[in-house]
Structure formats: structure tokens, C-alpha cells
Amino acid sequence: MEKKALKQRILESSLELFQKNGYHGVTVEQIVEKANTSKGGFYHYFKSKDELLYEIHDVFISYVIKKAQETYDEYETPILRLCGMLHSFIKVFDVYNPYITVFYQESAYLQAAYKEVINEKRDQYRKLIERVIKEGQERGDFRREVPANIATMSIIGMINWSYKWYKRDGPLSIEQIGDVFRDLILHSIATEEGLTEASEQNQLLGKKEIVSEK
């Protein structure tokens, strides 16, 4: 934590500390010390500790939305779009890992005004996934009897929860986990036709299908 711009240093230091001790388990004093600066430096860049928390939230959710939207635009079919979004979101876990923990653990402590902004964006993300699923149902790729909103939340839940157990240095790589998630999700909502289409398309893109070891 040295040469970078001070604001960035503060963000990274706080993130690391928040992840370990929670927002309320960390004092501004500690952040300032880890970032190698002072109270003055901190309050020069942030109006308050609350604002810092908000900024962490906003950086993260904005990035996730951007990635999802890009993926949506990149592909044409619901299946490819869904797989792509899964893939991109899973990958965020590697890069933005500390952000994620703070995002899901501490959002309760956002001030009301900030919380509203974040919830708005969170909803935007949800709606994009739901849209992909609905389009897939219309096209016959996904089973129509599954309520799209519940399916959406299931998928989001399944992935999001991994922030609780996934460890970068654990036995499972993020790619492995992503492949299994894709497999599970496709099997859970795709129709027969959708499933075969999916395995064809994913083969084209060089994505691994999970297979029995023996």
C-alpha cells in the first residue's frame, strides 16, 4: 500500500479490513493506519465512514451490471446469454472478492438514502436475468412451467451464496465451480431441446461439460 493514489489505497485497505472484521469491527483509525495516512487524509476524500461504505457498494454493483449488460448484447440466444452471464458473474468473484463480502454482509448498515440507490441498481441486475429467462421460455429453450421470478432468485442465490464458502486458495477452482453451476442451472430450467442446443453451443465456445470421472 504505497505509491497509488491515496483514495485508492484507502478503499483497498478498508475493504480488506471490512472483509475480516465487518464494517463496525473496523475504526477509521485502523483504516488510516493501514493505508499509511491520517484522519485528515481520509476525510479529505470521504465525507464520512458511511460514504466510504456506499462507494464500495456502488463500485461493485455498477461493475456487475455493466458486465451483465455487455454479455447480453454480445450474444443472441437466451441460452448463450444466460451461460455468458453466469460465466462473467462467477469471474467477478475472483476479482472483486472483498467487495462482494462487504456488499452482502454490510448493506444493512447503509444509510437510507444510499441504500435506495444501491437497491435500484440491484434490481436492475435482477431484471436483466429475469428477462433472459422469460425470453428463453418464449423461445422454448426453458421450461414454461417454472415461474421466471423464482427461477431468477434461485440462480442468483446459488451463485451469490458462494461468497460464503468459496476461497481463492481452496481445492476448487472458480472455473470448476462455474462449470458445475452452469450444468445444474441448465438442467434445472432448460427443456430437452434447450439442453441439447446448450451442449452444442457450449462445445463451440470451448466450454467444458462436466463428466463422470469413472
Place this chain on the structure above:
Amino acid sequence: MEKKALKQRILESSLELFQKNGYHGVTVEQIVEKANTSKGGFYHYFKSKDELLYEIHDVFISYVIKKAQETYDEYETPILRLCGMLHSFIKVFDVYNPYITVFYQESAYLQAAYKEVINEKRDQYRKLIERVIKEGQERGDFRREVPANIATMSIIGMINWSYKWYKRDGPLSIEQIGDVFRDLILHSIATEEGLTEASEQNQLLGKKEIVSEK
């Protein structure tokens, strides 16, 4: 909050407040006021605010484990066991709703010693589900190519996440959600044979299959 034993009143009051404002967003003073007692009353029953948090965690996770174990013992086949455990866990959301929120939101703030005890129990629960899945794979009910540990965490994640969006007075009943979850999970991990077996058995137990509206 009146007639009941004071300890229970304190628990319920704190739960309600924690759910709304988070552990650190609530003072002992507020708890005491809502429970219609005093600091003296509070510290007579709890060594500290931390201990109260621990007790909330413990009551919840112990109940969940007990229910899961009972369900395991009640049924014979992996499919019935899994469906039963889903059902019982989903139902906990209605009864123990405030506990769940606190459990998943505030466990970061448990003191190290307490945290260890809770993690131990949490693991116990995870292993029970994983066991059912592995037994199902051996029996040919569940697809063998799916890693049991990831499947377990997917299922847990899917269900757990619903504490973030499920509302008791929302448009979706807990039974509806549970039915959809069961459908999604079975489709995601069951084999062809497992699926047909599941629909037969669930029909016997009077559980609804989800169907297209039109």
C-alpha cells in the same frame, strides 16, 4: 411484549430490532426498553450483548439441525429425504424468519469462541445434506457426474438466499416457493429414473408438482 418470561421477551425484542437495524444498529438500551425491562434485567440473563447474539444463533442452528436429522430418520430413500429436508427447511423460514436474518447477517460479529461453536453446527448440517446426495448418487437417483459438495452448496445457497427476498406478506407463499425449489433441484441433479421415482413418491405424499398454467 408483556406477560412472558423476561428472557424470552428480551430475545424476541432484540430479534425484531436486530432484523431491522442490524446488531450494531441497536443498543442494549433500546432492547431493554422494547422488552419493558432494564439494564439490570438484561444483564441478569445475559453476560453480554455478544452472548445474546450467540444465543440467537444457537437456538436457530440447533433447531435446523434437529429438524434435518428427524427428516433423515423419517424417510428411507435419498429422494424422499432430500425433498423432506427441503420442505422442513423452507418451513423454518416462516417460523424463524427473524432468526435467519440475524444468523446470516450478523454472524461476522460473533466472538471467535462463539463463532467456532456455530461453525461446527453449521458444518454438521451441510454434511447431512451432502450425505443424502452421495447416497442418492450411489443408488443411481442422482447424476454421478455432479460433484456432491458443490451441489450441496448450490442447494443451500438457493434456499438460504431467499431470506433476502422472501416476505411473509409478499405475493408468493412459502409453499409455492418450496414447490418450485423442489422442482428445480430435482431437475438439476436427479437422473431420468430418479425424476420419475420422485414424481411418483411425491404424488403419494400429496405434494404438488408445478405445472404450466396454460
Place this chain on the structure above:
DNA sequence: TTGCTAAGACCGACCAGTCGGTTTGTTCAA
């Protein structure tokens, strides 16, 4: 009288945020 339960005034540590200041960088007139 004894012993459990509870009341509530009080304490002291802790911590977000302030404020008067210094240092560093930038601009521009002479």
C-alpha cells in the same frame, strides 16, 4: 430474614468526525 430478580444511575472506554495547521504543487507576473 434470606435470596433471587430486577431497577436505573452512573462510569469509562472508545470512536467518528473536527479544526487549525503544515506541506506540496501550480500558476503567473516581473
Place this chain on the structure above:
DNA sequence: TTGAACAAACCGACTGGTCGGTCTTAGCAA
């Protein structure tokens, strides 16, 4: 080229308020 004038970046001692926890006292049942 210089250095005066200004501004932005950064420092850290201090404060005011908050809140978990203590302690003395009081009610009351047995």
C-alpha cells in the same frame, strides 16, 4: 529564472457524544 500568491492535499491532537457494562439499591416471594 525566480519567488510571491494561492490552492489542494494531507496531518494529528482533540472533542463531544455514545453505549456496553457495573454497582448499589429495592421489591418481593418463600
